Amino acid sequence: MDINQKYTPQSWPDHPETATMEGKNKFIGFWLLLAAETVTFASLFATYLALKDKGPSGMEFSAAGLFELPLVFAMTMILLTSSLTSVYAMYHMKNHNFKAMQAWLGITVLLGATFLGLEIYEFNHYVHLGFGFTNSAFSSAFYVLVGTHGAHVLFGLSWFIALMLRNAKRGLNMYNAPKFYLASLYWHFIDVVWVFIFTVVYLMGVIG
Amino acid sequence: MAHDTHIHVRSQAEFEYAKKKRADEMKGHLATFAIMIFLTLIAFTMVAAGFSAYLIVPIILLLAGIQVILQLYYFMHMSGKGHGMVAFFMFCGMFVAFITVLALVTIVWW
Numbered sequence: 001m002d003i004n005q006k007y008t009p010q011s012w013p014d015h016p017e018t019a020t021m022e023g024k025n026k027f028i029g030f031w032l033l034l035a036a037e038t039v040t041f042a043s044l045f046a047t048y049l050a051l052k053d054k055g056p057s058g059m060e061f062s063a064a065g066l067f068e069l070p071l072v073f074a075m076t077m078i079l080l081t082s083s084l085t086s087v088y089a090m091y092h093m094k095n096h097n098f099k100a101m102q103a104w105l106g107i108t109v110l111l112g113a114t115f116l117g118l119e120i121y122e123f124n125h126y127v128h129l130g131f132g133f134t135n136s137a138f139s140s141a142f143y144v145l146v147g148t149h150g151a152h153v154l155f156g157l158s159w160f161i162a163l164m165l166r167n168a169k170r171g172l173n174m175y176n177a178p179k180f181y182l183a184s185l186y187w188h189f190i191d192v193v194w195v196f197i198f199t200v201v202y203l204m205g206v207i208g
Numbered sequence: 209m210a211h212d213t214h215i216h217v218r219s220q221a222e223f224e225y226a227k228k229k230r231a232d233e234m235k236g237h238l239a240t241f242a243i244m245i246f247l248t249l250i251a252f253t254m255v256a257a258g259f260s261a262y263l264i265v266p267i268i269l270l271l272a273g274i275q276v277i278l279q280l281y282y283f284m285h286m287s288g289k290g291h292g293m294v295a296f297f298m299f300c301g302m303f304v305a306f307i308t309v310l311a312l313v314t315i316v317w318w
Contacts, residue, residue: 011215031294032297038301083241195276207265
């Protein structure tokens with residue numbers, strides 16, 4: 001594979017992300033990483049469910065009294081939409097339209113940053129109410145689970161931004177196509193985890 | 209990096225066909241997105257409407273499961289070719305997790 005090989009939409013393969021041996025290896029390695037991430041989040045979810053509304057101290061806070069759905073609903077819609085915009089980015093990657101891909105990735109990053117901003121606002125709000133990390137077993141489990149997801153969002157954003165900057169002048173080639181593809185897979189995975197967070201933590205929390 | 213890729217320049221007809229196929233696929237993704245938004249709305253509405261927890265919990269967990277399948281198969285392209293190994297490992301993992309939970313529940317309950 002020659003990094004400097006130039007492509008046109010006509011010579012661009014159907015599946016540039018797995019057209020090279022390096023791309024294939026990255027692809028299988030990345031799915032293995034997602035499997036490991038799934039186990040990580042599964043254990044954090046189990047911890048949260050076991051410690052939900054448990055003390056010994058700080059029992060004045062319960063999931064039913066603490067969480068507010070409008071904010072969570074807005075965060076959910078924003079993250080879900082950012083999942084779609086990264087699908088658009090990969091659509092343009094497959095069409096070998098570098099500028100459109102970069103633009104859609106930019107929108108994805110903006111939506112992701114908005115989501116993260118709302119999450120920081122939410123955590124800040126809880127801390128001001130007195131629901132800090134060390135408040136109770138419940139608060140620790142909550143912050144570790146949702147915070148780990150937030151850290152993944154931050155990492156995903158940094159990943160997208162780094163790829164966009166590093167490849168701004170290179171354009172799309174067989175070397176960086178797998179990189180963009182995997183970053184977008186990671187972003188979808190973050191959304192998959194959030195689907196369970198809004199269902200298990202927030203919705204099931206509000207109904208007690 | 210030593211693996212050279214054969215460069216195949218498509219004919220105009222092949223190119224138009226592939227492009228149309230991708231555009232159709234994108235329409236499918238848009239429909240998937242609409243379904244996911246709809247499922248999310250149902251989940252939030254049910255909780256806001258204040259139905260019984262015994263009714264809501266199984267339904268919203270089911271909705272979450274459907275959303276994840278849509279994400280995996282459409283947004284993450286698992287419905288496309290070359291995901292056999294991924295699906296194999298995933299189903300093995302789900303099988304082991306299912307057996308583990310089943311065994312634990314059996315031990316605790318009976």
